[in-house]
Amino acid sequence: MDGAAPKRHTLRVTPPQLKELRLLKIAVIHPDDADGRQLTQQLQRIGCQVQAFWPPVQVLPEGIDVAFMAVQPDFINLRFEWTQNEEAPAIIAVVTYENPTIVEAVLEIGAKAVLPSPVRSFGLLSALVVAREAHKESRSLARRLRKVEAKLLGVRQLAEAKSILMKTHSVSEGQAHDLIRDQAMSKRTTMEEIAAAIVNANEILSLGARRPGQS
Incomplete structure (x- = not known):
């Protein structure tokens, strides 16, 4: 040393x-x-x-x-x-x-x-970097919010679709769930998409049933 x-x-x-x-x-x-x-x-x-x-x-x-x-x-x-x-x-x-x-x-x-x-x-460099990071975070939060909103909508529609099947087919909630699941598997799609289709179809049929002049 x-x-x-x-x-x-x-x-x-x-x-x-x-x-x-x-x-x-x-x-x-x-x-x-x-x-x-x-x-x-x-x-x-x-x-x-x-x-x-x-x-x-x-x-x-x-x-x-x-x-x-x-x-x-x-x-x-x-x-x-x-x-x-x-x-x-x-x-x-x-x-x-x-x-x-x-x-x-x-x-x-x-x-x-x-x-x-x-x-x-x-200050220019700092403003540039901070703005970019804040912008990225804002867009990320917006995407996450959309996903959460879509998930909540799917949950609501799934519950509504099961309710519709229970009334129209006289089945239990578990059986309605199985019907939606089986349809989703056979069509290779999600249960949420099947539920949305059931809800939309029910709304269309309900409108048709309320047309003026029909008994």
Whole structure:
């Protein structure tokens, strides 16, 4: 041992969120001014694929992952339907100042992050990553919610279908369950789909039975 201090090895870890930035397609919806050009240049330095748009567009090109939108008084009353679309990109609002109207507009477009103007390089990377992660989480929660809602609907329809079979065929609940299961197996589908078909057919027959002029 010569008494020399051991070398320290620094492990540099790049989060996957940062690695994917070069693959992002970004729309910059901002006036062609110093701020807009600064934003576009900074994003290009990060390695993103950037398209600039002004005036604001009502339809974005397909495949856009993130949209930076200047929220300004002269167009905050416009309605951008694509921002409400289920497949809308993550939105980052670029704001010059704050007041209740601007904040309301930021919420209206569903922004996942806010970037203050004048735009600086500091904070841009964080806003981009945070918005992307929040957007992913939001879409994941929406998908899970749809699955839960579909499951609950299936449970309700299965119960209703069994009730219909019990009344129309004078069978027990267990026998009604077996009938639905057997049909699902023979048709290679789910019990929920068979139950939905039974419920729909019963509704159609019920409407026919209530036609005016029929006894």
